[in-house]
Structure formats: C-alpha cells, structure tokens
Amino acid sequence: MIEIEINGNVVKAKAGEMLIQVTDREGISVPRFCYHKKLSVVASCRMCLVDVEGAPKPQPACSTPVNEGMKVHTQNDKAKASQKAVMEFLLINHPLDCPICDQGGECELQDVAVEYGSDISRFSESKRIVPDGDIGALIQADMTRCIHCTRCVRFGLEIAGMMEMGGTGRGEHLKIEPFLKEGIQSELSGNMIDVCPVGALTSKPFRYELRSWQMHSMPNIARHDLVGSNLFVQTYKGKVKRVVSADNDLINETWISDRDRFSYEGLTHKNRLLEPQIKVQGQWQQVSWKVALDYAVKGLNSHVLKHQKVNQLGGLASSTATMEEFYLLKKILTEVGCDNIDHRLNVKNLDNVITLDSNIKLGALEKIDYALIVGANIRLEQPMINHRLRKATKKGADIDELNVMAFDFNHPLDTKNITAPNKIAPTLAGVLKSIMISNTQELPDYLLAVEVGEVANNIAAKLLNSRSSVIILGEHIINNEDASTIANLITQIAQNTNSKTLNLSITANTMSANWVGFVPQNSGMNVNTMLASDMRGFILLDIYPQYDFHDLETAVKAFTKDDTFVISLNSFKDDIVAGYSNVILPIASVYETSGTQLNINNDMQSYTAAVKAPDEVKPAWKVLKVMADLLALPSFHYADSAQVLAEIFHQPQTKHTHDENVNLTSKHHGISIIWQNSPYSIDAVLRHSNALQKTKIGQMNSAYMNQASAETLGLSADDKYLGVPVVITNTVADDCVFINANQAVNTQGQT
Amino acid sequence: MNEVCFKNLTKDQCWSLKTYEASGGYSVWRKILKGELTPEHIIDELKASGLRGRGGAGFPTGLKWSFMPRHSDGQKYVVCNSDEGEPGTCKDRDILRFNPHAVIEGMAIGGFVMNASVGYNYIRGEFMEPFKRFEGALKEAYEAGLLGQNINNSAINFDLYTHLGAGAYICGEETALLESIEGKKGQPRFKPPFPANVGLFGKPTTINNTESFASVPEIISRGGQWFADIGVENSGGCKLFSVSGHVKSPANFEVPMGIAFKDLLEMAGGIRDGAKLKAVIPGGSSTPVLTADVAMAMTMDYDGIERAGSMLGAGSVIIMDESTCMVEVLTRLAHFYYDESCGQCTPCREGTGWLYRVLKRITDGNGREGDIELLLGVQDKIMGNTICALGDAAAMPVESFLRCFREEFEYYIEHGKSMVKG
Ligand SMILES: Cc1cc2nc3c(=O)[nH]c(=O)nc-3n(C[C@H](O)[C@H](O)[C@H](O)COP(=O)(O)O)c2cc1C
Ligand code: SF4
Numbered sequence A: 001m002i003e004i005e006i007n008g009n010v011v012k013a014k015a016g017e018m019l020i021q022v023t024d025r026e027g028i029s030v031p032r033f034c035y036h037k038k039l040s041v042v043a044s045c046r047m048c049l050v051d052v053e054g055a056p057k058p059q060p061a062c063s064t065p066v067n068e069g070m071k072v073h074t075q076n077d078k079a080k081a082s083q084k085a086v087m088e089f090l091l092i093n094h095p096l097d098c099p100i101c102d103q104g105g106e107c108e109l110q111d112v113a114v115e116y117g118s119d120i121s122r123f124s125e126s127k128r129i130v131p132d133g134d135i136g137a138l139i140q141a142d143m144t145r146c147i148h149c150t151r152c153v154r155f156g157l158e159i160a161g162m163m164e165m166g167g168t169g170r171g172e173h174l175k176i177e178p179f180l181k182e183g184i185q186s187e188l189s190g191n192m193i194d195v196c197p198v199g200a201l202t203s204k205p206f207r208y209e210l211r212s213w214q215m216h217s218m219p220n221i222a223r224h225d226l227v228g229s230n231l232f233v234q235t236y237k238g239k240v241k242r243v244v245s246a247d248n249d250l251i252n253e254t255w256i257s258d259r260d261r262f263s264y265e266g267l268t269h270k271n272r273l274l275e276p277q278i279k280v281q282g283q284w285q286q287v288s289w290k291v292a293l294d295y296a297v298k299g300l301n302s303h304v305l306k307h308q309k310v311n312q313l314g315g316l317a318s319s320t321a322t323m324e325e326f327y328l329l330k331k332i333l334t335e336v337g338c339d340n341i342d343h344r345l346n347v348k349n350l351d352n353v354i355t356l357d358s359n360i361k362l363g364a365l366e367k368i369d370y371a372l373i374v375g376a377n378i379r380l381e382q383p384m385i386n387h388r389l390r391k392a393t394k395k396g397a398d399i400d401e402l403n404v405m406a407f408d409f410n411h412p413l414d415t416k417n418i419t420a421p422n423k424i425a426p427t428l429a430g431v432l433k434s435i436m437i438s439n440t441q442e443l444p445d446y447l448l449a450v451e452v453g454e455v456a457n458n459i460a461a462k463l464l465n466s467r468s469s470v471i472i473l474g475e476h477i478i479n480n481e482d483a484s485t486i487a488n489l490i491t492q493i494a495q496n497t498n499s500k501t502l503n504l505s506i507t508a509n510t511m512s513a514n515w516v517g518f519v520p521q522n523s524g525m526n527v528n529t530m531l532a533s534d535m536r537g538f539i540l541l542d543i544y545p546q547y548d549f550h551d552l553e554t555a556v557k558a559f560t561k562d563d564t565f566v567i568s569l570n571s572f573k574d575d576i577v578a579g580y581s582n583v584i585l586p587i588a589s590v591y592e593t594s595g596t597q598l599n600i601n602n603d604m605q606s607y608t609a610a611v612k613a614p615d616e617v618k619p620a621w622k623v624l625k626v627m628a629d630l631l632a633l634p635s636f637h638y639a640d641s642a643q644v645l646a647e648i649f650h651q652p653q654t655k656h657t658h659d660e661n662v663n664l665t666s667k668h669h670g671i672s673i674i675w676q677n678s679p680y681s682i683d684a685v686l687r688h689s690n691a692l693q694k695t696k697i698g699q700m701n702s703a704y705m706n707q708a709s710a711e712t713l714g715l716s717a718d719d720k721y722l723g724v725p726v727v728i729t730n731t732v733a734d735d736c737v738f739i740n741a742n743q744a745v746n747t748q749g750q751t
Numbered sequence B: 001m002n003e004v005c006f007k008n009l010t011k012d013q014c015w016s017l018k019t020y021e022a023s024g025g026y027s028v029w030r031k032i033l034k035g036e037l038t039p040e041h042i043i044d045e046l047k048a049s050g051l052r053g054r055g056g057a058g059f060p061t062g063l064k065w066s067f068m069p070r071h072s073d074g075q076k077y078v079v080c081n082s083d084e085g086e087p088g089t090c091k092d093r094d095i096l097r098f099n100p101h102a103v104i105e106g107m108a109i110g111g112f113v114m115n116a117s118v119g120y121n122y123i124r125g126e127f128m129e130p131f132k133r134f135e136g137a138l139k140e141a142y143e144a145g146l147l148g149q150n151i152n153n154s155a156i157n158f159d160l161y162t163h164l165g166a167g168a169y170i171c172g173e174e175t176a177l178l179e180s181i182e183g184k185k186g187q188p189r190f191k192p193p194f195p196a197n198v199g200l201f202g203k204p205t206t207i208n209n210t211e212s213f214a215s216v217p218e219i220i221s222r223g224g225q226w227f228a229d230i231g232v233e234n235s236g237g238c239k240l241f242s243v244s245g246h247v248k249s250p251a252n253f254e255v256p257m258g259i260a261f262k263d264l265l266e267m268a269g270g271i272r273d274g275a276k277l278k279a280v281i282p283g284g285s286s287t288p289v290l291t292a293d294v295a296m297a298m299t300m301d302y303d304g305i306e307r308a309g310s311m312l313g314a315g316s317v318i319i320m321d322e323s324t325c326m327v328e329v330l331t332r333l334a335h336f337y338y339d340e341s342c343g344q345c346t347p348c349r350e351g352t353g354w355l356y357r358v359l360k361r362i363t364d365g366n367g368r369e370g371d372i373e374l375l376l377g378v379q380d381k382i383m384g385n386t387i388c389a390l391g392d393a394a395a396m397p398v399e400s401f402l403r404c405f406r407e408e409f410e411y412y413i414e415h416g417k418s419m420v421k422g
C-alpha cells in the first residue's frame, strides 16, 4: 500500500494500479468514456485527463499508474480546462438532438456534457453524418452518435471473443462498424448496448419505446441457464420494457447473455395464455379461476383420489419452474400419497443417468489451467460459463474437447477430439487407465482390457500435469447409451487427478429440482414408467411435450387416454397441450413471479416479481397453494413464496446415492441421435421472443451428419431428417446425427 | 561536409558492399564479432559523441540504448524507423539509397549492444527504390556472412527484416510503427509502458531513426569525441538537412551541427529567381515557422533553433519566399494532419478537422470575424491533450503562423482573398 494525494486529501492505493481505480474507489468523480473496468485500457477518449504535479501535460487517469507521494488534482483549472476541451471536441460532431435519441436520459455523454460542456458551441462547420447499415436483429446502430470510444470493439475482442465491431478508416473518417455483412451474431452481443456510452448502439426491440427515467428498474435473476445472471428488469405501467445487466462479480460480472437480455419479449406474445380454461365434453371454455380450480380438484378427486388410485397419479415439471414451485407440487403429491414425481423429461433411460457433482465455482473456473469438455457446445448452451473458460484460456489454460461434432468455440482448443458417441466412454476409460498406470495404482478389472489410445494418453498427461483442472460434462451425453458410465468415469478421473467437475448436462433450474428432490419418492414411478403405465391423472407444470420429451408420441398418448385427467399449468398456448389437457391454468412466466433459482455455484438467488402477470395469469406457486387448499390439504398456509422457501430450508436435504459402476460393454447399435433444442428454443418464453428468433442462433435448425451416416440413413443434403433440414459435414463424428432444432420444428425426433 | 552518412556519396555504386567495405565499412561489426568490443564501450562512445535521435525528438541515442534491459530473459528487438513521412523530410530516403550498409551495420551494432537478436527496418510504403536498395544490401550482407545465426562462428545472432509500410504518416510514430509491424492497424499506443519495456510483440524494443543508426558505425569507428567535435555543444556531430522549397538547388546536405542557416541556404543555391526569403520551417512541418530575419540570424543546432523559437526536428528546412501566401500554406498543412490523424484520440480526431475546415473556409473567402481566436483556441485545446505528438504537431504550426503572420490571416478574412496573391 502506498499513499497519494488527490485534491489535497491523502488516500491509500496499491502501487501500480491506475489512478482511475483509486478515484473510483474513493468516490472522486473523473469523467471517462473509453475506460471500462472490465475492458483493456486504451486511453483514447482523453476525457479523464487530470493534473498530476510534476507532469508537464495533463495525464489520463485511466492509464496513469499511481506511485508513492503522487499529487493529483482532478478539479483544478488545468484539469478542468483539458476536460472541457475534450468535451467540446466530442460534441462538435455529435448530433445535439438528445430529445430524439434513444439513449437520452441515460447517456454518459449527456451526463458529462451537463457538467463539463459549455452552452454555446463555437463549432459552425457542418457535422459528420455516418450512414448506418442493419447490424442484426438485436442492436440498433446510429453511428452518427458514435464517439469512437471503442468499448464495443474491445468488448467483442476481449469478452465475446469475436471481433465483430472494428474501426475502419482513420482520422475523422474512423468508423466503428461491423466488418461482416452478417452483422453482429455473438451470443453476448447485447452487452455492447450496455457498454456503449451514447446512443450509437441501442436495443432494437426496445427502440423508441420509452425514456429510461420513465421506467422502474427492479433487480432480478435470469432463468435460462445454470448461472442465474443478475440483471435489472425495467418496467413501465406493469410491462417489462427492457432488461439490462447488473453487476455481480461472483456470478456474471457485468455481462449477461443475449438470451437473458431479450427473452422478455416473449411475455407479450399473442400466444400468451391469459385465462383459465376447462374442457367440457371436448369443448374448451374460458372460465374464472374459481371454476377452473374447482373443476381441477373435482377431476382429481373423481379420477384418482376417490378410487384410492393415487399410484396412478403423476406430477411432472419442466426445468424452468422455480424452487418453490418444485417444492409445492411435490408437497401436494406426497401429501395425497402420490410418489410418482419427476422432472427428467428428456432422459430416455432413467436407469442410465448422469450423476456428477459440480464442485467448482464460476470464479475459480477462470483460474484453471486445463479443462476437458465432454459433450457440450458450451459457448451456446452456457454462454456465461464459457465466458469464464475463455478467460482461463487467455491466461494460458489449455482446453480439450471430446465432442461428437466440432463446434465454434470463441477460444482456442488444444485438441478437438471429434469422437463418436460410442467411443466416448472407451476413451475416458483409457484416460482413467493411463492415469492409474502413471500413478502406479492397481487397475480395477474393468480397465484391464481397455485400450489406451493417443487421445486418452494425451488427456491423461494434461490432467496429471495440471495444477487446477476441470472436467465438464454436457447435455449431449444425457441420452448416450453410456451416460452413467461416462459420468462415473469422469468422477473417478477427477478423484485421481484432483480435478474439479462441472455438470452441465442439466440446465435452467434443475439444480433446484434436485435440491427439493423432485424425483420419484419411495418406490414411485419415474417419468418413463409413468408414460408407459395406465395413469388416471397428471399435474403438468410448464410442459410443452414437443420440446420437453425425448419421445413426444408416447407422452402425448399417455396424457390423451380417455380416463386420464390432466391439469396443465402453462404460460403459453399450445395445441398439443390443449389436445390432452382437461384444465389449463395460466401461470406467470419470467419476471412475473417471485421465486428462487439455484445456480451452478450453489448460490440460492431469490427474486420478486418485477411486474404483475397479465390478465388472469397467476404465479404458479399461488395456484399450487390454492389447489392444495381446495384439496383440503393442511399446512399450505403461505402468505408469500418466501415462506415456502423458509420451509424448504427446514427440510432435510436428500442426499442421493448412486451406483458407481462402470460398464464398458457396448450397448450402442446403429446411428445415435443427439437432439438439442437450439439455444433460443429451450423454453417457452424464449421460443416466443421475436428478436432472438431472428438471429443466426435463433435460426439454428439443422441435422448434422457426415457423409457415411447420411448414406446409411439414405439421406442427401436437400432432405429433412426427423423434420429438420439435413446438413452433411465432415465435422461430425461417425455413427451419429447432431440436431439443433428450433421452434420451427414441432416434433422431436424419435429413434 | 558529407563525413558520416554521406561519406561515400560521390563514389561509384556507393550503395554496394564493396564500396562500403573499401571505406572501412563493417570494421566495427567485425571487431564485435571477434569479441573486441563491449556493449559498455559502445554506449560510452555514443554518449560521448553527443548523437541525438535524428527522427525528430532529439533524444540522446547512447542514453536510449542504455535503457534497454539487455540482461533480461527473452527476445528483444531493435527497430529502424525509415517511415519518413514528415513533410519536408527526405534524408532517410537517400541514406537507404546511397548508404544502406551503414543502416544495417548500425542496427547490427545496436542489436549487439542491446542483446536483441532480431531487427526490423520499417520502410515507408512509397519508398520503392530505397526499399529495393535496402533489400539488395541486406542480401549482400547475408551472403557475406555478416548477418544470421552464429555469425562468423561467434555466439552472436542477428537477423534483420524489412517491413514495407502502407502509406500512413502516423506509422512513423514509434508505437504505431510497432503495431503496424505486428500486423495491426497503425495507431499509437499510450505510454507508459515504454517500448524499452513493452515493445514489439510485447518485448523490450528500441526504435531509432535511419540516420541515427547510420551514424553509429562511423562514430564507433572514429570515436565519440571525434563526432562530438564536428558539431557544437549539445548538438554533436553532423546532420543531414533536407532543404526544400523556393531554393535554386533543393537537396540533402550533411553538414556540421551549428552551421549558420544562411550558409545552408547558400549551399542550396539561395532563393530562386532572386526573390527574397519570407519564412522558414526549420525542422519539418510539425515545427513552428520562423520569419526571415529570425531565420537568417539562426544557427542550425538544437539550441540554436530553439533559441530562434522553433525546433530542429528531423532537419527538414522548408524555405518560402515572398510570393508565398501563409494562409494557404497553413491550410495545406492543416489538411495534412487532418488527413493523417489516426483518429483514436478525441482532440486530434475532431480538432484537426475543425482547424482544417475553418482554414478552408477562410481560403474559400468565407472567413469570419473571430476565426483567428477560434483557431488559436482549438489548437490550444489539442496541444498536450493527445496520445501521441501528432496532435501537438498539428497544433504547433497554427500558433506560430498566426503569431508570425497574423496580418495575412486578418486580411484574408476581411477581404476574402490573399494579401500576397491578391
Ligand atoms: C506523428 C509522428 C510521426 C513520426 N514520424 C517519424 C518518422 O517518419 N521517422 C522517424 O524516424 N521518426 C518519426 N517520429 C518519431 C518517432 O516516434 C521516434 O521518436 C523516433 O523514431 C525515435 O528515433 P530517434 O531517437 O533515433 O530519433 C514520428 C513521431 C510522430 C509523433
Ligand atoms: S458504438 Fe458506442 S461503444 Fe462503440 S465506439 Fe461508438 S460510442 Fe463507443
């Protein structure tokens, strides 16, 4: 620690840190445009010039390292003169029409100008006008307003990992623009809107809607991935108008993914389900909540409870539910005596499931020196986790993948090991064997016959040599025939190399479902058994079968049976849901309800509703509570969801035990299909977000396979496979089809 | 005259290795390869010689070389700045054309002193002939076994590469030049860190002007004191002055520092067509202009020119006779800086355009009352507030032109036409 003097006051500082970091910490205001605490320093806007005693010229606070005894004046005549000079230069070519600019009221230039600008402009030459192109569905460019701070350029280069914006030309003709015709496509692109200090880059969906000061800004939590990014939901007259990021260094730093930023658009989609409805003699009727709930409870009673058929009742929920909702649905079911509970809708074989701990926090992830990614397109599936990995690579970490297809990463990969689904477990077994041989450990029987190839040796060596490594298991393994073996091998490899593990085979709020134990109780049925059994009733929470189940047909058949009474709680209208349900109850979507999200760090993040749900729509936790009351179940006396959460805390946490068997006898036959909903089609609100759907990621809708697989399946490039257009590429491993299907596809493929 | 960089100028094929070696060329380098010279000795001689950087800023070369962390691990670089883009300057071009081996030897010596095994010579994009000459010389030097790995079975390595620019004045600024070699857009870096610590590809790097490097072999060969004695106090040795403008015989002259301006003017044949001298820009377009009387009384050395109110810069002497309209000259200069600003920092990006537009308006006959104060105000706001010295370079002429020739500007504004040309 050293001491320096700022404006006559002595303050402490770390030697070598930049002056602006000290002034920011001390709350001393220094104007700035190019400086951003999470981006590299370029010192180009010159707005932060201050007077440092002994220096002949004013010095930029953002790039001047402090040293002992330094005396700084941020407000004296010399500093002020420089700051005013720079301000004047910035304004000469800036359109001074703030009233029609979308950034008006939240513009850093406007704010600083009020303090440092002079009222009359002495500039009377003609102003620069920069024509704009369309740069994509999410960001509106108005480059005449650009002040060339290059924050957006550096964001692309340093954070998004793709240089989508750049400066072309020089001098006054320096133009900040996307290099490529496709415009901006990064999954993190919306952050450019946040970092842009002026109205040059604004939110396209939000454009010209409102002024920032007209809106309420409410802290909230993103619900589309395992991170639970912190954000602000900005509302006006009870509607969500915009979402911007909030700082939380332990979670999302200052960034949020485009998915989290723009999903709110779906809330006002015309497909929103706005009223309760019941199906009477095949006809849907919109009814009051009272009627609907009575009907639901009566249906449950008459189909299930009255006949002592609770073992023919099932409760299913998708991974988007809140922790409180998982808990309440489970509580209702168990209290009526039903053990058939599940959320693992998309797993084909529930005797072969992934059990893997996540034991590394997001912050630690950027400090690892080696990562092995198994079965994940992590950049698009978990953008903010990928962001941390990317940071690790910038500090020199090596990353290897074991994937069925070569995906676009935004950081270097050491080796791309494109591996057929049936070769993943044997490769990992080879890794384990190689490690155990190096450690001179006795080999278990199942490893004796395992061949150790070059890939396995390579990975093993890196894991052994690493100081801090992580093995990441992703979604593509869920339905691998060796899923549980793969997870168990990873656990053992990690144990033998002191590696951490990260389970990304789950998403959204699955961590909460596991926390409250939203799985079959006692000897209750899992989802697949339920769908194959003779069921008399279901309660379905936020389920859209065509996206949620691996086998749509079986699910729909199970729900559609004549004497099966189905209560659906949904936020959006859906024909398939309407086809099999007896009651549909409209429930709140994101930002409309209070709740809790459990993220990959094990942070329990609770949020309140930012807006009231529209029309008759109610938060699901309330619906479930009232349903419980009507079922005359005791102990559902909650005034709010916080009381539900408090009760959850008092529950004993169920610890899962699972077999640690490794079974390497091949169960694969034929071509495996890895079906993934496209990143912007993973939940209902996303599927209804217009702008996101228009992006390149939103449009992802392809069945990728190599030539050999295409021939085996008798397909060519113009065909569709399971309703998805075929793309033949040699970037896919043998014996598999990798599918990214978006909302345009209605039926999930079946094998 | 012509004792160092231009020593062989009048000889046949003066750029060839044969001619260079015949006059003692590469003798210093060969001594180094034999282990007969130490880095400390060379730095001491350079310090004694009083050689100051010939690229414009005049920083003592010996001192600069001593700043390099020669004992630190890892790659280090020497870089020669042959981007020569300053209006009025053409000396480096002729060094590359007529004495390329001196640059090579100077850089090799620098590489040895600073423990840098790789050098780059960054040559202005338009310099096709000098580029070819230099490449030819480089080939000769390699073929003669003077460059490469374990040169002459010594432990010394030095590889030298040429890098051709692409026509941007700003790439003459040393850190923009480094960016450009790295394959990036040529934009100056902010300092600190300085190139001696974080330079080319992030490694310690020393950048010197072509003339600085080309002077080194002769200085070491004949001794620092010999060089210092050619010049005057604070300005050791001789220097190339590029004399251009309204003179009879514009040319480069290598003359002792401290020579009287009027003698230099004489060497260039005096003002052409018997006209009278009006103004002089003594050190390249970025240095303040001087009136005839002041110039005629000035000596051509760092202190002498500074006393006269300008700077020696790169030794680019622009001569203007009485037919010159100073308003138009300044407009042309302002356009140059406006056009060449890299655009990253606000005062330069916006200010150079503002200056140019106001001046253009004046020369278009649309000058307004208050324009002079406006120009002075704008230049003052650029001055000292930018990342690199291009901002200052754009500002400085404005101040000096308006100070020395204000009445011409007032006239142009008031009458809408030139006082000189009518
Ligand atoms: C805008 C600008 C242009 C420059 N152009 C040149 C140039 O063309 N050649 C050069 O040697 N130095 C040029 N310089 C100076 C270099 O930055 C640097 O100071 C010089 O190369 C150092 O070499 P020296 O110490 O041998 O003079 C320029 C500086 C600025 C600010
Ligand atoms: S668009 Fe915005 S963020 Fe990008 S350089 Fe311009 S002002 Fe800065």
Ligand code: SF4
Pocket: B170, B187, B188, B340, B341, B342, B343, B344, B345, B346, B348, B349, B386, B387, B388, B389, B390, B391, B392
């Ligand atoms: S002063 Fe001009 S040329 Fe130098 S860095 Fe700034 S904008 Fe670029």
Ligand code: FES
Pocket: A031, A032, A033, A034, A035, A042, A043, A044, A045, A046, A047, A048, A049, A060, A061, A062, A063
């Ligand atoms: S904030 Fe320091 S120069 Fe831009």
